């Protein structure tokens with residue numbers, strides 16, 4: 001289930017403190033921009049008046065809470081996020097943690113990073129070697145602000161796009177109250193005349209500011225979770241395969257994603273699913289809302305071209321309970337939106353997120369080019385594409401299978417994927433990939449109690465066979481190894497200066 005940071009009562013703060021915090025909160029630029037555009041927003045018709053006030057109330061509550069957190073931080077020495085959460089007990093710890101990071105982005109809080117180095121003995125290519133390991137420690141402290149301090153405002157996400165870091169997930173376009181943002185698989189455009197500069201798009205963008213420290217601190221607080229520096233918080237890991245014959249014909253690996261989605265629909269746990277099917281152009285993904293199992297089968301299988309799937313989360317708002325399938329950047333966008341923008345009804349409707357492992361994706365044009373240049377084939381001849389054991393593999397309608405080393409196709413991948421540190425969709429409820437499992441099986445990382453219930457339910461219903469990932473080779477060792485490589489290679493995002 002998507003972690004929605006709790007809306008809270010302010011009953012443990014004094015009336016004077018709440019009043020002062022609320023007074024300061026309504027000065028916030030996001031709240032002002034959103035409120036001042038009320039007429040335009042209602043005229044546009046995306047939100048009813050009731051929805052408008054629900055979003056506004058949530059924004060004011062979150063900002064008021066932040067101002068109280070800031071007030072309590074003033075005068076404290078630098079502290080770890082966990083220490084701050086223990087110190088400020090007015091609100092649930094996950095709220096305090098997310099607030100500190102947002103306050104940092106607003107310019108109120110400093111992040112102080114300490115690097116400690118130690119040596120460890122590691123086995124490298126069978127040989128034991130002494131290697132230097134760096135550990136990073138993040139502490140936070142309220143800044144001493146000058147008289148003329150102005151709270152930072154968030155630029156529209158064109159700043160991310162212009163920096164080359166936009167992953168085209170499309171979450172910003174769903175969030176925008178005036179639909180001023182158009183996202184396709186390759187482009188992002190903002191209608192400057194319509195944009196109200198509320199910066200809500202920036203708050204949810206997976207590439208705008210980092211929430212890695214929020215994620216780590218929140219997951220480490222949850223004692224039911226194991227925590228891996230390489231693949232995030234999880235309860236259990238499995239290797240699994242579908243038992244549904246129809247799914248075996250269309251699946252990518254173990255068919256686990258499609259089978260779990262079928263289980264969710266058949267057991268009335270969700271009303272709709274956001275997945276990806278082939279568009280009119282084969283292998284060009286098209287995001288789709290699915291409500292019936294027969295349509296679900298058309299979504300199975302991996303399309304290696306990226307899909308702007310989150311452009312349709314607002315279109316699925318009529319369904320009270322939905323599941324979303326996507327790659328890691330999409331999972332992060334949903335998690336970030338649920339942390340910072342909890343007034344949006346269509347975000348609250350997201351009950352389950354299924355994240356795919358993803359090293360990188362390709363633009364559709366480059367996918368076609370890759371097939372032509374590396375295999376001398378036309379994309380229409382393909383029945384499957386796959387990445388396995390360091391090879392890019394294609395299957396053809398003729399029954400032929402061809403492969404080239406993965407290294408040879410890497411130049412076709414999207415540059416923006418190099419800004420992503422996440423292989424295993426750490427921010428999802430369930431993550432599924434092929435790395436670690438044998439052919440016909442998927443590696444499955446269960447990250448929440450609700451997800452575990454669904455997975456076990458699907459096993460009990462005879463839809464899935466599963467073993468612990470530890471029982472197979474290469475198993476979790478390889479998942480963590482490749483996940484660690486992705487973390488190490490990840491480039492930091494440098495946002496373009498505002499014009």
Ligand SMILES: Cc1cc2nc3c(=O)[nH]c(=O)nc-3n(C[C@H](O)[C@H](O)[C@H](O)COP(=O)(O)OP(=O)(O)OC[C@H]3O[C@@H](n4cnc5c(N)ncnc54)[C@H](O)[C@@H]3O)c2cc1C
Pocket residue numbers: 250251252253254255256257258259275276277285299300301302303304305306307309325326327356357358359360361362387432433434435442443
């Ligand atoms: C771009 C991309 C790169 C990947 N890279 C890796 C990798 O490096 N290592 C690894 O182990 N696994 C990777 N995967 C995941 C892997 O290919 C399988 O999707 C995963 O193992 C699930 O297999 P399955 O048989 O359970 O899924 P299925 O039951 O076949 O279902 C696949 C699901 O994926 C969704 N989907 C397909 N294409 C896309 C897309 N472009 N964007 C969003 N959703 C999509 C479909 O809607 C469907 O719901 C990648 C997936 C994608 C989309």
